Amino acid sequence: MSNDRKRRPVLVQMETPNLIPERDLGKKPVLEAHDLGIDFGGLTAVDDFNIAMGRTEISGLIGPNGAGKTTIFNLLTNVYKPTRGTVLLDGYDTSGKSVVEVNKMGIARTFQNIRLFNKMTVEENVLVGLGNSMSTNLLTDVLRLPRHWKQEAEFHDRALDLLGIFDMQGLATTQAGNLPYGAQRRLEIIRALATNPKVLLLDEPAAGMNPNETDELMENIHKIRDDFHIAILLIEHDMSLVMGVCEVIGVLDYGKIIAKGTPEEIQSDPRVIEAYLGKQEVK
Amino acid sequence: MSFLSDTTRREVFAVTFLTQVLNGLQLGSIYALVALGYTMVYGIILLLNFAHGDIIMVGAYISWIVMSRLGLSPVLAVILSVLGCTALGVLIDKVAYAPLREAPRLSILITAIGVSYFLENGSQLVFGADAKVVPNFTDLTTFQVGGMSFSFTAVLTIAVTVVSTIVLNLLVQKTKLGKAMRAVSEDMGAARLMGINVNTTISFTFAVGSALAGIGAVLYSMAYHQATPTMGIMLGTKAFVAAVLGGIGSIPGAVIGGLVVGFAEVAVSAIGLSVWQDAVVFLLLIIVLIVKPTGILGHPMTEKV
C-alpha cells in the first residue's frame, strides 16, 4: 500500500533543467525559481536553484544536514531576500513582497522546529490560518452583529472539517502546546492548508514519526493533493516517505542541486550516494 | 555686550564654549559610567536593570553618611561608596534576579522595577525626602591652564571615566573572567557546558557594573553635592538611554552614548531651552532607534526561522 508503484507518474523533461509530471503539462507551473541564490556575508548558502512545479506535483528536496534546504523554503516564502534570482508564483514575481503577501498569493509552509500558537486551542490555530478567508470588518465583530455569528459558525465548521484530515476534531478544544509531538506536526500542516494555498511547503513533516504514522502521512499527503488540487514540496530525511510519495526529487548539497529526477534515478545516482555517504574507497 | 571689544567678545565666547564642552564631557562621562553598568548587565542576562540608577543613589548616600554624619575622610567615603555599590549590586542579583534565570524576560524586568521602587522608597523612609548635602571631597575646585580656569571635578571625572573604560575593556578582552563574560552573553547554555560557572560570572558582571556605578556616584556627588531618594531615576533613565543609543551590549557604545546624551543636554541648556532638556534626550533616542534600531554600535540579533 505504501510503496504503491501503480501510480508512478510519467515525467517530461522541460527546456529548463526541470521535470514536470505529464498530467500538469500545458498548464503554467505553479511555482518557479530561476537561478535563485543567497549569500550570507561571505558564505554562499544557496546557489543556482531552479525549480518548476506542476500544479499538482509532489516533489521532494533532500540532502545532508546543512545543505540549505530550509534556506530554500525561506527564500521561496520571502523570509529571506534572495541575493540573486527570482521566484514566480503562478507566473507572478514575488520579489519585494512581504511574507504575509506571499502567503496570500498562495504559498503556505510548515516549520522544521514546530511553530504553533501554543497558548491557543487547536481549533483557534486553524482559525488563524483561515483568517484571510474571513471578511467581516472590526466593527461588525466588535459589535457582534449577525454577520459575525454567521461567519463564526461557518468557519467553525470549516476548521473542524480541516481537522478531519488527520481525524483531530476531537482535539479541537485542546491547547496546542499540550498536544503530543506528532499531533503538533499534523496541526501545523492543517493550519498551512487553512490559508488556501496553491503550493504547500512541508519542512520535515515526518520528523519524530514511527513507520505507521509515516505510512498514514503518505496517504494523507496524496489525499491532500488529490482533494485540494495543490502542489506539495517537502523537505524530508525519511527516505521511505520521500521515495514513496514524491514524483520528482531534487538533491541539495552545499547549497546546490546535484541531482534531479525520479526516485529510482536518484537512488542509483552516484553523486547522491557520495553526498550522503562520502566518497567510496577504491579497494 | 556691545561695550566690549571684538577680541574680548571672542575670548568670552571661546571660554564659554570651552566651558560648555567641558560640562558636556563631564556630564557625558558620568552617564557613560552608569551606561557601562547597564550595558554589561544587559549583555549578559538580557535584563534592563531598572534598579541600576538607584544603586548610584545609595552610593551618594553612603558618601554623605561617611563624610557628613561620621565625619570621616573623603578617601574613605570614596572607597566605601564604591564597595557599597558593588556589594549592593551583587546582593540584588543574588536575591531578586538569580531565582528568575529561567523565567520569562518580563518577570525579571518587573522584579527590577520592584527593586528600584524598594530602594527609592526605602531611602525615603530612612533618610527623608529632602536633599542631603554631600560635602566636598576635596578642596581643589579649579586649576588654571593658559589663563583659563577649569573645574577640577570636571577634569577628574573625564580622566576617571577614560581610565575606567580602558581598564574595563582590558578586563573583558584579556582576562579569563572577561572571556567567561563574553561566552555567557553569547550562549549561556554552551558556556555552562564548557565548564564556566555561569552564576559566578553573572555575579561578577553585576559587581563590575555596580562598581562603575559607585564611581559614578562619587563623581556625581562631587559635581552636584546632593543626595535625594529620587536622584537615581532620571540619572538612571538617561544613562539607560545612553546605553541603548550607543548600542546596548557594546562597551564603546555605552561611552559614546553617554557622551552624546551629556552633550545634548548641555547644548540644549546652553541655548536656554533647559525645560525641554529631558524631551530632547528622549527624542534623540527615538530618532536613533528608528534609524538604527540596534543603536550606534550595536549588532542586530537575528532569529533563526
Next chain:
Amino acid sequence: MEDIDRTEEKRPTIKTGFGAGKGNAGGYRALPMPARYAINAVLVALFLIVGESMIGGGVVSRYQTTVLEQIGIYIIMAVSLNIATGYLGQLPLGHAGFMSVGGYACALFVMRNMDKFGLTFATMATPSLASVMLFALGLLFGGVCAAICGLIIGIPALRLKGDYLAIITLGFAEIIRVVMLNIDSVLGFELTGGAKGLTGIPSYTNFLNTFIVVAIVIFLIHTMMKSRHGRAIIAIRDNEIAAEASGVNTTYYKTLAFVASAFFAGIGGGLYAGCIGVMAPAKFGFMKSVEILVMVVLGGMGSMLGSVVSATVLTILPEALRAFSDYRMVVYSVVLILVMIFRPQGLFGSYDFSLSRVIERIMNHDYPWRKKPKDATGGEVSADVER
C-alpha cells in the same frame, strides 16, 4: 498586479469530506450564545443596581464614591494596557502618557464647549441630556486623541522588539509629559496650565456613568479579543513568524492592538479628569505607567478578570493603608518582587472568568473534583480552554 483575486479560481471548498462530522465530541452540552449574553447582562445590571442604591441611599460617603470611581478608572487603565501586554505580548512602558493625553483632551473639550451645550460648571456635574451628550463626546474626543498618539508612537515603536519597544514607549511618554508641562509657553496662550495643571474641571464623572463606561469598555475589548482580530493578535504574541507565514498581517494587527490600548486609556484619562478635577503632568510620569503595569502583571497578563481584581485591590489598598503610607510603597515593592519570583504568571495567569462557562460545567456535571469521562478517542471530554 497588486491584488491577486483568488476568489475567481474554481477551488474546491474546504468541505472535503475528510471530517467525520461536527465536533461536539462526546455530547458536551453547551450554552447557546444568546443565553450567555443574557447571563452576563444580568450580572452587570445587578452590580449596577446595588452600587447605585448604596450611593443614593447615603450608605457610601462622598469620599468612598470617589474611590469607587477611581476603581472603575483604573480597571479601564489595566484592561486597556492588557491589550498590548497580555494579548499582544509587548511591554509598553508609557501607558500613563495616553491617559494624560485623553484626560487633557476630554477636559479641555468639555470646558471649551460647555456653554454651547447650555451648561455651566455646576450643571455639567448634574445628569441631563446635554451633560450626558457632552460627556460622551468629550470621552470619545479624549479617546481619539490618545489613539492618534498611539498611532504616531506605534508606527516606529512596533518595528522594534521587546526591550527596545519598552524603552521607546517610555521615551514617548516622557516627551508627552514634558510637552504638557511646557506647551503653554510655546503656544503663547494657556492650554494645559503647565506645571500647576489644568484646574477647574467640572466633575462630570460619577459612579453611574463610570460604571456604564467600564462595562462598555470591557465588553468591547472582550468582543474584540474573542474574534478573528483577537486571534490574530494572540497569534502574533505566541509566534510572530508563524503568524506571518499564516497570512496574519502583523503590522496591521500590532498597530491595531496598540492603538486600541491607547484609545481606551484615553477614555480612562477622560474619566479621571472629571473625577479628580485637576490634570497635572507630574501625575502621569513613569511612576504611573509602572503602577498600571503592576496591576496588569499581578492580576495575570491576558486575564481580564485578573486586571479587574488587581486594579480594584490596588486602588483600595493605598487608601485603606493611608495610615501606613510611608511603609506602603516599601511593602508594595517587596510584594511585587515576591510575586514575580514565586508566581510570575500573576494571580489568575491567563484565566478568564466566564459565568456562562461555570454554568455550563454545572450543566454537564464537569466539576473539578470529578474524574472526567473519556470519549471515543480516549481523550477527555471537557472544555479545558475558555470559549
